[in-house]
Amino acid sequence: MLEPIGLCAAEEDVYRHLVALRTAGVAELAEATGRSAAEVTVVLAALTERGLASGGDPGYVPAPPSVSLGALVRRRQADLRDAELAVAALAEQYRTAGLPSGVIEVISDGQAVRRRFFQIQEAARDEVRSMVVPDLRVVPHRQNHAERAALRRGVRYRALLDRRALAGPEMAADVRASLAAGQQIRVVDAVPVKMMIVDDETALLPLHGDRDDSPASLLIHRSGLLSVLISYFESEWERGYPLLAGPGTDDLVESRPGDLDELDRRVLALLLSGLTDQAIAGQLGMSARTLHRRIRQLMGKAGVDTRVQLGWVAARKQWA
Structure with a gap:
């Protein structure tokens, strides 16, 4: 035994x-x-x-x-962990042995991945594109000091954000801070893999896309493969919705075609509450003529001709 x-x-x-x-x-x-x-x-x-x-x-x-036996058990467990790491390293070497040299670099160590993550941003000259998944582990968003430094020196940042990531602790505040620093952020329902592309020169993405806890990563240099990754990012960027800072401290607003601005929403809410035009204009501090123009614009966005129809469309589109 x-x-x-x-x-x-x-x-x-x-x-x-x-x-x-x-x-x-x-x-x-x-x-x-x-x-x-x-x-x-x-x-x-x-x-x-x-x-x-x-x-x-x-x-x-x-x-x-x-x-005495507990010490032997712990020593054997440590030996087994070392053996497991050795097997994983050999398996990775076997997997990547046929990859073209100079195009794909495999980085296994977590600290090495963090170091490269910061280095490629520090070397950025023009633009950094990123795809952000929920629950970032290797480099949490607040630890990315290289991003803030690059933004200050004029590097353009575009981030495509998985909508589920917004539910993370303090993520909304972080996104607002990034927007305030000049980053462009769009949101989609799901981002399949975290990725960063720098200056059309390099891309960093996970080696194991289905394992969020694995730090192992691929560094892709200029190649046909990098061009494919850039094209994929741009196609996803086109279908994303821009994120804007909302009126509240942690509010974020998705800008969609035909969406209403904050004043439109206030006009519509007061209109649907049954107030007269005069009362609405008084509460909003605008003239009756300006209010009527706003209401006509709202009916134009809704594609309707009457206020009754506007109320129906507003309820269907969840405008108010």
């Missing part, structure tokens, strides 16, 4: 009897185990060397199993 942590059958047998007897000599253990005195002497020497027993004939005592 204890062979997995390095004890042979004879060592386990003698140790178990020593634990049961609490103290014993060679002759007593030989009689209890049915082994020769010479074999028991050799086994006790091995147990003493391993820290599982102490003393000497005729008074050997066992080390506490929870301490």
Whole structure:
């Protein structure tokens, strides 16, 4: 039973009897185990060397199993973890052995990935494109100091954001701060993979797209593959909705074709509440003529001719 942590059958047998007897000599253990005195002497020497027993004939005592065997278990667990990492490294080497040199660079170590993540942004001259997934782990958004520095020196940043990422802790505040710093951000329902493209020169993306906890990454240099990644980003960017800072401290607004601005929403809410035009204009601090023009614009956006129809469309489109 204890062979997995390095004890042979004879060592386990003698140790178990020593634990049961609490103290014993060679002759007593030989009689209890049915082994020769010479074999028991050799086994006790091995147990003493391993820290599982102490003393000497005729008074050997066992080390506490929870301490001595626990240390062996932890050592074997560490060995198994090292072996697992070695197997993973060999598997990765096998996987990438045929990749063209100079085009694709595989980075396995988490610290190395973080270092490259910052380096390629620090080297950016014109533009950084990024695709952002929920639950960033290797480099959380607030730790990306290279982004802020690049924005300050005039590098254009465009980020395509998975809508689910907005539910992350303090993410809305972070997005507002990025928008205020000059970054352009659009949102889509889902981003399939996190990615960063710098200056049409390099792209950094995960080696394992389905494992968020793996830091292993691919650094793609200028090539046909990079051109495909750039085209993919641009096509996704075109279908994304721009994010804008809303009126509240943490509010974000998706700008969609035909959407209403904040004043339009206030006009519509007051109109649907049953107030007269004069009361609405007074609450909003505008003239009746300006209010009527706003209402006509709202009916134009809704594609209707009457205020009753406007109310129906507003409810269907969730404008108010």
